[in-house]
Amino acid sequence: MISDGDFIRLSYTAKLEDGTIVDTTDEEVAKEHGIYNENARYGDIYIVVGKGHVLPGLEEDIKGKDVGYKGTVEIPPEKAFGEYNPDLKDTFSVNRFKERPEIGQRVRIGDRIGTVERIVGRRVIVDFNHPLAGKKIIFDYEIKEKLEKPEDKIKALFVIHTGIDVKDVKIEDGKAIVEVSSDVYLNQVFLIGRYRAVKDIFENTEVKEIEIVERFEREQELLKLGEEIKAEEEAEKEGESGEEEEQTEEKEE
Structure with missing residues (x-):
């Protein structure tokens, strides 16, 4: 039976009451419903129950279930993305934006992210509610492990x-x-996230020390090196070609 502190692997698909798919761990479902994000990671997810890695309503439903459980839960707004708050709207001058925004565009202003709701003349009205605020979310999920x-x-x-x-x-x-x-180490998300991972490892295991080691694989590194050399050679050729064109133009003049 699943309880707080358990590490589990699960899959899910989330939808609205009208059947619109808004999130999923299944790449094919995402593509089929037009919500595929090439930068997203698809496949089963891991969570630590009780740590807020998923919506409160889903986490509550998971507790008490067993591995292998497949089911559906309807999550009310207050246990999903919150109730819609009309006070979370602000108006800004269009000069606040580097490029003229468009209605429906997600924008960051300060430390807040919102959606452009309306543009009236040179005034831009931004809604800082979560796009799914005030909506009931229905989860179909399976506890895999x-x-x-x-x-x-x-x-x-x-x-x-x-x-x-x-x-x-x-x-x-x-x-x-x-x-x-x-x-x-070229991945900014890894560089920041590893500290959170280390903190949670100390909190959730008996490990006293952690060492992160880079692994270099011969074939991979040689392939990377070959690609880098090829890119440099192509760049040099382009540079030489550009110089020749300039010299030809000078002679014609």
Whole structure:
């Protein structure tokens, strides 16, 4: 039976009362319903129950269920994205934006993100409610697995906080050695999220020390090196071609 603190893997599809799909872990469903995001991670997700990794209403329904459960839950606005608040609208001068905004566009103003609702002359009205505020959300979900091994929990926490699958995790004498691919340090999300992952690892396992190790694989690195050299050579050729064209033009003059 699932309870607070459990690590679980699940899949879901969320929709509105009229059947409109608004979120899903299934890539094909996302493509079929026009909500596919090429930057999103699809597939089953991991959560730690009680940590707020999913909507409160969904988390409440998960508790008390068993692995393998498949079902549907209707979540009221107050346990989803909140009630709609008409006071969360502000008006701004169009000069506040680098480019003229469009109705329906999502914009960031300060530390808030909102939706352009109307444009009246040079005034822009922005709604800072969540796009799904005030709406009932219906979740079809399945609990796929409950994680027991600390190694699996560590892998899950890195996925939760960085969106990246680590290569391997080994635990020796209270020390967790986490192997990651060599290119993760170019990923800003990983650089920030790893600290949250480490914090949660200490809170949810008996691990006393964590070491993150880069793994370099011969074939991958040689392939990357070859691509870099090829790109540099092409750039040099383009530069030389440009110089030749300039010289030809000078002679014609």
